[in-house]
Amino acid sequence: MGQNERVPSLLLIEDDDAIRTALELSLTRQGHRVATAASGEDGLKLLREQRPDLIVLDVMLPGIDGFEVCRRIRRTDQLPIILLTARSDDIDVVVGLESGADDYVVKPVQGRVLDARIRAVLRRGERESNDAAAFGSLVIDRAAMTVTKNGQDLQLTPTELRLLLELSRRPGQALSRQQLLRLVWEHDYLGDSRLVDACVQRLRAKVEDVPSSPTLIRTVRGVGYRLDPPQ
Amino acid sequence: MGQNERVPSLLLIEDDDAIRTALELSLTRQGHRVATAASGEDGLKLLREQRPDLIVLDVMLPGIDGFEVCRRIRRTDQLPIILLTARSDDIDVVVGLESGADDYVVKPVQGRVLDARIRAVLRRGERESNDAAAFGSLVIDRAAMTVTKNGQDLQLTPTELRLLLELSRRPGQALSRQQLLRLVWEHDYLGDSRLVDACVQRLRAKVEDVPSSPTLIRTVRGVGYRLDPPQ
DNA sequence: CGCCGACTGTCACAGACCTGTCACAGGGGT
């Protein structure tokens, strides 16, 4: 790697002219390819046209606000989103992350800081690339949304598939039941339920060679589950 | 009962009784474990005793002010600090961030807002501390929640793992049994028990080369235990 | 419009695995 590394392109959606221009300049200087939009609508249009690798999105936008933009993007795309939030609008870091953003940066923001976050998110994203992932004899095709084992198609139910996808986006990382509930079921539980366990069990039945002694989806006692990378 | 995820504990340092009580109540309702102090001195003392995961710190304090508290904390600790400032003055913000705070919230503050900030800061911290740590031949993978010795997976029980994690977050620092009880077991004991010792012993049996003469988890007589950094 | 099958969430339960406690021995510090 090295010589012909593609420069990732990013889309900056920010309505304030001064900030937008400043950030565009700064980010360009840091070596990014930057497209800009001044409204959510324009942003969504540019997204479709340009297919950037990452979006930097202001929360406070005229018309449809950042969160809504975020949600709409997430309906069709997985690309990383970094939210820009103003100090004074408060609650919304959480709302932001829950509406699907990958990171957030608090304004006023310096180009260098934003650049660092962008690189971090992109780096993270590389690992969880949108194409295909293999775990032993298991192949997850994120584009086709299919899972095959030894080349044979597995019939996963929607929930099973989502669970597997979430796990596979963080291979080798232990996820608590709480986290899985949030990621897969999108609701905050407090208290206990066997829900995650049950789904994991069903998934294992289809995915593992010997479901009773799983080698892919490992139990992390006291924590939750983890999808092990091969070997 | 499913108390999987460890509830982070936080320390609220605020001299105004009304605000302090209100915030404590609100934060407790949001599911945090809250300790409070009414002065900088008390706060620093509690910090040492309780080892919270995060500090919420009022800027305007009698005696040593918030900034100074902040700086003193930073001399020895890395834990996240959220400043409460009265004015939306930028000066405070700058001074605050320069004295080592991670975020700040402008008073009057609503519990919900503060809660959101707290979660955001903690989440950010999690990501950054999710790496791996090495102690001699021991490698702690905080993401996978695994511990390996000479590349071999160790089967730690949940409590052993939590104990090791807490120790490894403060390498070279002696932790009393009290502190460990709070951090690992999350209950305030008064009085004596061999609980910590027993767990340390079990952990040593798995972690140390020669459990009877430990080189990693050292006993600090009259105090507690300490995880030594390599060499 | 109604039936039917598939999928999900919940429950109860058993078993494996942990864990807190105790008593006691041994060692270190003063």
Added chain:
DNA sequence: ACCCCTGTGACAGGTCTGTGACAGTCGGCG
């Protein structure tokens, strides 16, 4: 030498997970 502190092994109770059954829900299909 003495005393307190720590290490250690056993054990009973408790906790956590895996698992099968079951009922409610949803969407598809006739």
